[in-house]
Amino acid sequence: MSDATLEQYTLLLVGRTGNGKSSTGNAILDKPAFKPCNANIVSNDDVIEFSSAQVDGRSIQVIDGTGTGDIGSDAKLDTVSLIDCITKGLWGFANNVNAIILVLKYGVRFTKQEKDAVELIKSLFGQDVLKKWGVIVMTHGDNFEMDNEDSKATFEDWFKEQTGDIQTLITECDNRCVLFNNREKDEDKKLHQCQRLINKVKAIQNLPYTKEDFQKAEKGRKKLLVQANFPKMESETKEMIVQLHAKLAEMEKNGKQRENSEKLNVLYSQLINFKTYLENEDDGAGLVGRLVQQVEVALLSVKTKMTQWALVTPEDKQDTPPEEEPMIQPPIEEAGVRYNKGKDMACIELFTAEEEDKGPKCLDRLLSHKRARAIFIIAGIIVIISIIISVVCTVVLS
Numbered sequence: 423m424s425d426a427t428l429e430q431y432t433l434l435l436v437g438r439t440g441n442g443k444s445s446t447g448n449a450i451l452d453k454p455a456f457k458p459c460n461a462n463i464v465s466n467d468d469v470i471e472f473s474s475a476q477v478d479g480r481s482i483q484v485i486d487g488t489g490t491g492d493i494g495s496d497a498k499l500d501t502v503s504l505i506d507c508i509t510k511g512l513w514g515f516a517n518n519v520n521a522i523i524l525v526l527k528y529g530v531r532f533t534k535q536e537k538d539a540v541e542l543i544k545s546l547f548g549q550d551v552l553k554k555w556g557v558i559v560m561t562h563g564d565n566f567e568m569d570n571e572d573s574k575a576t577f578e579d580w581f582k583e584q585t586g587d588i589q590t591l592i593t594e595c596d597n598r599c600v601l602f603n604n605r606e607k608d609e610d611k612k613l614h615q616c617q618r619l620i621n622k623v624k625a626i627q628n629l630p631y632t633k634e635d636f637q638k639a640e641k642g643r644k645k646l647l648v649q650a651n652f653p654k655m656e657s658e659t660k661e662m663i664v665q666l667h668a669k670l671a672e673m674e675k676n677g678k679q680r681e682n683s684e685k686l687n688v689l690y691s692q693l694i695n696f697k698t699y700l701e702n703e704d705d706g707a708g709l710v711g712r713l714v715q716q717v718e719v720a721l722l723s724v725k726t727k728m729t730q731w732a733l734v735t736p737e738d739k740q741d742t743p744p745e746e747e748p749m750i751q752p753p754i755e756e757a758g759v760r761y762n763k764g765k766d767m768a769c770i771e772l773f774t775a776e777e778e779d780k781g782p783k784c785l786d787r788l789l790s791h792k793r794a795r796a797i798f799i800i801a802g803i804i805v806i807i808s809i810i811i812s813v814v815c816t817v818v819l820s
């Protein structure tokens with residue numbers, strides 16, 4: 423019989439590494455097509471493997487989606503590579519897929535990692551992928567047989583008794599769940615378990631999963647990429663904010679207002695650019711909201727400083743002495759003369775010792791003004807003349 427007249431099934435095996443995907447693929451095809459036990463050797467090039475065979479008068483194609491349940495597990499495969507391999511690999515082998523075979527391991531608790539793997543598969547292929555095309559294969563059927571040797575309980579009895587997450591998953595797959603013993607040697611039993619699987623695949627009422635269905639799940643894959651990139655973006659945001667506060671503190675300290683205002687403008691546009699970068703990376707996935715909020719708070723701090731420092735007039739800015747400029751301290755208790763420049767006149771005031779910090783500045787200004795300098799000189803001359811007169815008088819009288 424030619425391939426064209428045969429019933430054809432394309433099965434995609436997904437699940438955590440070590441659950442028995444490759445072994446199941448071999449059991450279905452009845453040949454050593456995939457290499458089992460490669461749990462820790464995950465090559466980016468051959469993440470997806472393909473093989474086919476004629477089994478029981480059917481043409482069966484199996485895609486072994488190694489690593490499809492494995493981001494963050496022992497067999498680490500980074501998200502970018504995984505998505506890349508699936509996108510390129512899957513559609514290189516098939517035009518459509520009749521069933522997504524979720525491979526689980528009998529006798530192992532349905533842990534958080536298993537649950538995460540299921541979520542990952544949904545993110546990769548679409549949230550409704552298991553509901554519409556999922557069939558659960560429970561490997562290690564030999565262990566099941568040993569466990570139930572005495573009770574003679576069937577696998578159907580077993581999965582109907584299940585509760586919690588595993589029950590939810592079985593229900594989600596519309597009870598399409600079969601037991602597989604990949605170590606089975608008996609040819610009849612091997613054929614029988616394969617037929618049971620094909621019957622569950624046939625029970626799927628939906629049209630096969632296509633490239634279009636895969637494209638519809640693009641948003642989920644994008645979200646995975648943002649999630650993978652999130653720690654990097656989070657630390658970049660943290661670093662940005664720490665640096666910003668250090669720079670603001672430094673500006674506050676140096677008091678060079680005009681220079682600072684230029685620096686503030688630069689900081690402001692850096693923050694705006696950083697916010698745009700975060701939003702672009704997120705690309706609608708909605709995961710960077712918290713980071714964007716932190717940048718907005720930082721932007722507000724810069725804006726506040728801009729307003730505060732803009733209140734200082736240019737004249738004030740010029741008058742602010744640079745930090746390194748030596749200050750000449752007047753002697754304590756010493757009084758002096760203060761020169762104040764009003765709107766249209768200059769006046770001189772006495773200043774007291776409590777204001778000694780302002781003294782040298784006033785004296786400098788006083789001496790640098792012509793009228794004040796003249797008054798000062800005249801006063802000096804009068805004092806000197808009085809001293810001379812009193813000395814002369816003293817001498818004459820004595």
Ligand SMILES: Nc1nc2c(ncn2[C@@H]2O[C@H](COP(=O)(O)OP(=O)(O)O)[C@@H](O)[C@H]2O)c(=O)[nH]1
Nearest residue numbers: 439440441442443444445458459562563603604
């Ligand atoms: N006893 C038993 N061992 C199995 C069964 N299926 C797989 N294994 C073993 O489980 C290990 C992992 O299987 P493998 O097919 O490499 O898993 P994969 O990483 O999901 O492809 C291998 O040592 C297999 O021999 C099974 O039904 N019964």
Ligand SMILES: [Mg+2]
Nearest residue numbers: 443444458488
């Ligand atoms: Mg494998």
